[in-house]
Amino acid sequence: MPGLTAVDEDDVSSAPRDGAPTADGADRPPAPGTAVPEAPAVPEATVARLPQYLRALSALAEAGSRTVSSEALAEAAGVGSAKLRKDLSHLGSYGTRGVGYDVEQLHRHIADRLGQAASWRVVIVGVGNLGHALAGYSGFASRGFTVVGLFDDDPAVIGRVVGGLRVRPLEEFGEVVGEPGSAIAVLAVPARHAQAVCDRLVAAGTRSVLNFAPTVLRVPDGVDVRKVDLASELQILAFHAQRRAAAPAHRPSAAGPRGATGAPAGPLLPHALHRVEEVV
Amino acid sequence: MPGLTAVDEDDVSSAPRDGAPTADGADRPPAPGTAVPEAPAVPEATVARLPQYLRALSALAEAGSRTVSSEALAEAAGVGSAKLRKDLSHLGSYGTRGVGYDVEQLHRHIADRLGQAASWRVVIVGVGNLGHALAGYSGFASRGFTVVGLFDDDPAVIGRVVGGLRVRPLEEFGEVVGEPGSAIAVLAVPARHAQAVCDRLVAAGTRSVLNFAPTVLRVPDGVDVRKVDLASELQILAFHAQRRAAAPAHRPSAAGPRGATGAPAGPLLPHALHRVEEVV
DNA sequence: AAGCGTTTGTGAACGCGCGCACAAAGTCGC
DNA sequence: GCGACTTTGTGCGCGCGTTCACAAACGCTT
Structure with missing residues (x-):
């Protein structure tokens, strides 16, 4: 087998959004018991984004940042700043008003919530x-x-x-x-x-x-x-690709591709890459 | 490199292929006429489920079924019947009222929409x-x-x-x-x-x-x-697992597991499996 | 042909999640 | 200490997706 560097590393990341996570679906109606142990009740959509926030925070910490604004963190995670703030508020946010969030503290906090503390x-x-x-x-x-x-x-x-x-x-x-x-x-x-x-x-x-x-x-x-x-992921991509082929000219809005602004369009190919093997 | 049997298999069933090669066949129901290809605007959430429906249909076809009710198909695909009907209606459904859906026809129809016709x-x-x-x-x-x-x-x-x-x-x-x-x-x-x-x-x-x-x-x-x-998927599972550990007794509602009813609970382990290797 | 049971297709209510916009809260400069 | 600026936290409205419930459509039987 190919010898691969087991590099791994973290980065930055984010959730494109949602659209169709996996199956999912039916959430139970509330209401069973009486006394509810008091669940902070973090929305599923939020939970799905926590890993992305965590990765972004890791990258920021590694880069030496002490604090981040919701704007910056959202940018790094590829989501809107408002959404990010609301997500964090569901965890009982620990941000400071005129400053932002303490990178290390927030990282620890989310990691705890994700159970990352225990291996x-x-x-x-x-x-x-x-x-x-x-x-x-x-x-x-x-x-x-x-x-x-x-x-x-x-x-x-x-x-x-x-x-x-x-x-x-x-x-x-x-x-x-x-x-x-x-x-x-x-x-x-x-x-x-x-x-x-x-x-x-x-x-x-x-x-x-x-x-x-x-x-x-x-x-x-x-x-x-x-x-x-x-295979389903490919099929979903194929669906959009086919639709695109059918109506070539436009359809800028509508459903479809994830947002994503950036990418200066046609930049020259950044060459210097080596060892593009080890996965993800 | 591990020598693995390339066993695979999976579905099969009706031959997806048919006439029209690439390029979008004239599949659209309406609109032969003039302009706008008229996007039926299939909701993203629906698109994400189409592959599942397709698989369920493949299985049914292989089992010899000629028609399926929305109820049965929904069961096989793990969704609610109402949701399934609405999804199919977005594709311009071809079901028959007192009967259900023609398995082969519906399979072909969805496969076309997913662009599976063209390889x-x-x-x-x-x-x-x-x-x-x-x-x-x-x-x-x-x-x-x-x-x-x-x-x-x-x-x-x-x-x-x-x-x-x-x-x-x-x-x-x-x-x-x-x-x-x-x-x-x-x-x-x-x-x-x-x-x-x-x-x-x-x-x-x-x-x-x-x-x-x-x-x-x-x-x-x-x-x-x-x-x-x-890694994110694991982290999301970890989040729920931790939450479960925190409030052990119950929380049957809350967020979490996919629906799914069945599983007769503690059935004896079905033994006869061999070759559990090749992936998914 | 008419009635009956079955199953689709869909109109409408509900609920969740998203984005906007703003007040509260805190920092920094003077 | 006070004012101006920054950034969080959140209340509100909107839109999408899910669910319910039902009338219309169809086959089958009589």
């Missing part, structure tokens, strides 16, 4: 094409995630060492995940096996699943599933 | 960890996407053959992409190079980008960028 245990199930790549993905470690187990059912794969970890049979899954909910499972198995494997994971105490298989997973209440669907 | 050309930039996996991802081909080029800047990677394609230097990018907008670029390079590489791709005529790097890409108007951020 989350991640288990990758399905060490095939993608699972293999994920096992070697350095971006996880830098975000507080530690891959503690690789699982597969193929005898040809079991026993191999990937990214420093031995691939184990699914039967040993229970030995690796600790307390129910203490680990996040990454599902990278073929679609037709996804549900069955997911059931096993859940039975073993898994409460958080990141699903790469193009299938709708049925899980009991209390289990959180997020989906990453590569 | 989209996909270019992968950055053949590192993830790029390598994506190059071997068979799920693309089955959705009408053909990987026509692999690019990188690392001399150690250039020249290698991955998934039957030779990795070429970025300089040759222009030779592979055809008409502007005719290809979709998949960005799997380190975050710090993403913007620079993206600029080059756009300059070469790329109009659709799927970005795996955790960075905000600035692109000119008319360029569509979608982002897949693995």
Whole structure:
């Protein structure tokens, strides 16, 4: 395999927006119990942006900034400043009025909220094409995630060492995940096996699943599933591309592409890049 | 490089292909006449769900169903039936009132709208960890996407053959992409190079980008960028997991898990699975 | 042909999230 | 200490998307 620098690094980033995150959907109506333990109730849309803010803050900290205005941080994260302020206010903001936000403090605060303080245990199930790549993905470690187990059912794969970890049979899954909910499972198995494997994971105490298989997973209440669907993303792009081709001339507004202003248009190609390999 | 069986599979079903090659066929229901191609204006949220519907339809077709009710299809796609009907109505629905939808016809219709009729050309930039996996991802081909080029800047990677394609230097990018907008670029390079590489791709005529790097890409108007951020997904799961840990007993409502009803709870583990390797 | 059950398509209400705009709050300069 | 400037925090209105509920449309049976 290609030797790659495991560089990783952070950056800046942001969420283009929303449009269509993954599945998502149905949120429960409120109202169950009586006394509510008092949930700060952070909107989902806000939660989805927190990682971006965190990355932007990391970059700023690395650049030496002590404080940031909502304007600057929003710019770095690619969102509107008002939205950012409102998002932060949901976390109980700690900004100073005439100054801005303390970079380090805000970073710590968001990191705490995202549970980054504790190093989350991640288990990758399905060490095939993608699972293999994920096992070697350095971006996880830098975000507080530690891959503690690789699982597969193929005898040809079991026993191999990937990214420093031995691939184990699914039967040993229970030995690796600790307390129910203490680990996040990454599902990278073929679609037709996804549900069955997911059931096993859940039975073993898994409460958080990141699903790469193009299938709708049925899980009991209390289990959180997020989906990453590569083919769907391409199909969505294809939809817009086709629409663009159909109505070439204009359609500047309407639906479609993410905003994004910048990009001085036709700048010359910035050459000096090397080692463009390691992923994301 | 891990030898993996390239098993794949996934869907199949009706042959998407048919007559009209690229260029938008005259599919539009109304408007034969004169001017405006008249954009039916399909909501973004709907577009994002079309791939799911398409998959569900593929499965149904394979299972032999001729027609489906909105109820059944919605169930298979994991959404509400009302939402599904409204979504389909945006495409100019072709359902029959007392019966439901013709599976094959609806499949063809959605596939057309997604541009699946024409086989989209996909270019992968950055053949590192993830790029390598994506190059071997068979799920693309089955959705009408053909990987026509692999690019990188690392001399150690250039020249290698991955998934039957030779990795070429970025300089040759222009030779592979055809008409502007005719290809979709998949960005799997380190975050710090993403913007620079993206600029080059756009300059070469790329109009659709799927970005795996955790960075905000600035692109000119008319360029569509979608982002897949693995670490963010984990962080969002971690947020919910932490919240759950904080208020253990309940919180069945609140934000969180995707809907999904089913899962008979604690079914015994379905054993007979083998070859759980190849990815998604 | 008429009635009945089924299922679509959609009008309308609801709720969430976004953006605007502004007052409160704090800093800096004098 | 006071005024002017800066920046946060948020109340309000708007638009999109979801959900409900129902009338119209269709097949099937009689």
